[in-house]
Amino acid sequence: MVNLLQPFINMLWDIAPIALVLFGFQTLILKQRMPNLKKMIVGFILVWIGLTFFIIGLEKALFPLGKLMAVQLTSPTFVGNNISWENYYWIYIFAFAIGFSTTIAEPSLLAVAIKANQVSGGSIKTWSLRITVAIGVAIGISIGSYRIIIGTPIHYFIITGYVVVLIQTYFAPKNIIALAYDSGGVTTSTVTVPIVATLGLGLASTIEGRNPMIDGFGLIAFASLFPIMSVLAYAQITYFLNRRKKDAL
Amino acid sequence: MKIIFKIFIHNLLNSAKDLAPIVLVIGFFQLVVLQQNIPNFTDIVIGAGFVLFGLTLFVYGLNLGLFPIGEALALAFIKEGSIIWLLIFSFALGFGTTIAEPALIVVANEAANVTQLNGLIKKVELQSYAQMLRYTIAISVGLSVLIGVLRIIKGWSLMHLIISGYLLVIITTAFAPEYIIGIAYDSGGVTTSTITVPLITALGVGLASSIRGRNPMTDGFGMIAIASLLPIIAVMIFGMLW
Numbered sequence: 001m002v003n004l005l006q007p008f009i010n011m012l013w014d015i016a017p018i019a020l021v022l023f024g025f026q027t028l029i030l031k032q033r034m035p036n037l038k039k040m041i042v043g044f045i046l047v048w049i050g051l052t053f054f055i056i057g058l059e060k061a062l063f064p065l066g067k068l069m070a071v072q073l074t075s076p077t078f079v080g081n082n083i084s085w086e087n088y089y090w091i092y093i094f095a096f097a098i099g100f101s102t103t104i105a106e107p108s109l110l111a112v113a114i115k116a117n118q119v120s121g122g123s124i125k126t127w128s129l130r131i132t133v134a135i136g137v138a139i140g141i142s143i144g145s146y147r148i149i150i151g152t153p154i155h156y157f158i159i160t161g162y163v164v165v166l167i168q169t170y171f172a173p174k175n176i177i178a179l180a181y182d183s184g185g186v187t188t189s190t191v192t193v194p195i196v197a198t199l200g201l202g203l204a205s206t207i208e209g210r211n212p213m214i215d216g217f218g219l220i221a222f223a224s225l226f227p228i229m230s231v232l233a234y235a236q237i238t239y240f241l242n243r244r245k246k247d248a249l
Numbered sequence: 250m251k252i253i254f255k256i257f258i259h260n261l262l263n264s265a266k267d268l269a270p271i272v273l274v275i276g277f278f279q280l281v282v283l284q285q286n287i288p289n290f291t292d293i294v295i296g297a298g299f300v301l302f303g304l305t306l307f308v309y310g311l312n313l314g315l316f317p318i319g320e321a322l323a324l325a326f327i328k329e330g331s332i333i334w335l336l337i338f339s340f341a342l343g344f345g346t347t348i349a350e351p352a353l354i355v356v357a358n359e360a361a362n363v364t365q366l367n368g369l370i371k372k373v374e375l376q377s378y379a380q381m382l383r384y385t386i387a388i389s390v391g392l393s394v395l396i397g398v399l400r401i402i403k404g405w406s407l408m409h410l411i412i413s414g415y416l417l418v419i420i421t422t423a424f425a426p427e428y429i430i431g432i433a434y435d436s437g438g439v440t441t442s443t444i445t446v447p448l449i450t451a452l453g454v455g456l457a458s459s460i461r462g463r464n465p466m467t468d469g470f471g472m473i474a475i476a477s478l479l480p481i482i483a484v485m486i487f488g489m490l491w
Binding site: 021034046055057058069073104105107181211215216224 | 275309311349
């Protein structure tokens with residue numbers, strides 16, 4: 001019974017700060033009564049129960065699955081005994097597929113895409129932007145897996161990425177920049193992060209010579225950086241094409 | 250009662266949509282590419298059910314309680330006009346939402362586990378290491394929101410902030426212990442998720458539309474970009490100090 005209750009008690013500590021912030025500022029600083037107090041309390045209780053179940057479920061289902069995929073896709077019976085990086089092509093394909101499909105389905109990305117469509121006056125299409133970001137995430141996670149397999153330190157990749165982003169920013173149309181930078185942060189959702197994180201840890205612990213501590217993390221960093229590049233590139237190309245069309249007229 | 254049931258089913262379908270791509274991709278790989286058995290299959294099915302049910306309640310509760318009051322409060326503090334209180338609120342909002350962020354809870358626990366397996370922390374320190382990591386990240390997200398709000402008020406350029414952020418990341422990387430770098434770089438993407446993004450976007454866009462000469466589209470966004478950079482630096486500093 002205690003074991004059943006413990007996760008709920010732990011979670012209470014996690015949602016207490018935000019509850020305190022909202023209730024505290026409302027009643028003590030603004031000196032206003034809570035509007036719809038009953039609805040708020042019900043909402044918080046639902047968040048509490050929901051989060052607890054979600055975390056337990058993650059540990060029972062998504063974590064083992066992510067690790068299992070990493071173990072099975074790298075096992076000698078599947079890859080063969082010749083272990084050079086190109087023999088792990090199924091890993092790259094799997095990473096690409098997971099990155100692309102979860103991003104396309106991501107609701108917060110849809111919201112950002114609709115806003116981007118408005119800012120650009122319709123020249124950026126909602127669907128093209130979603131596909132652009134999804135390709136960015138997919139390539140990011142694939143390259144991230146490649147890095148774990150070859151074992152190069154992560155910061156070489158990320159810092160190179162920063163330089164590319166800065167160069168792109170210099171040439172990109174001004175009004176897209178903030179959106180492009182944000183698109184990196186919104187793509188990695190609550191369901192995607194755990195599966196991607198365990199894929200990385202699983203890879204680093206099954207491939208010989210890799211340490212999960214040093215090599216296992218970083219896939220999410222790749223997944224947040226590459227969409228910035230792909231969105232900036234996409235904006236640059238649409239801008240260029242539109243200008244050529246205008247010049248032709 | 251009937252309406253509540255309908256909303257619940259609607260939310261359940263939405264969570265299923267979130268989970269579907271993962272199930273489809275893994276299912277395809279298991280059946281077509283790998284053709285191996287899945288061990289503990291029933292456990293995984295039950296766990297997936299928990300994820301589905303939990304996510305549904307969580308999102309429903311957010312929309313019912315947390316988001317409306319969060320947005321109303323953000324607007325109230327903008328109208329109030331006291332910059333000090335607005336900044337304090339911004340920090341508290343960033344901090345509070347990040348502590349509750351489920352993806353961060355999960356990644357911080359994994360980070361603590363791996364660190365312990367490497368013998369860098371003791372088993373008894375496991376819980377407190379994960380906690381400290383999360384508090385570090387939450388404080389840095391709070392600071393990011395505060396900086397983001399100041400930026401909108403003062404009209405600073407996002408570009409300059411981001412470039413200085415990148416430079417700081419590069420400089421800190423040179424001094425950080427090797428084992429923390431991967432975790433630090435990941436923490437940037439992990440923090441800005443389900444709870445944090447809608448609330449700080451609401452604050453940013455609300456603020457930008459209330460100040461004359463600011464464009465909500467270009468000034469309101471960008472908060473998330475800062476909040477994905479600062480945690481990277483903070484976690485590396487945490488790694489140096491621990």
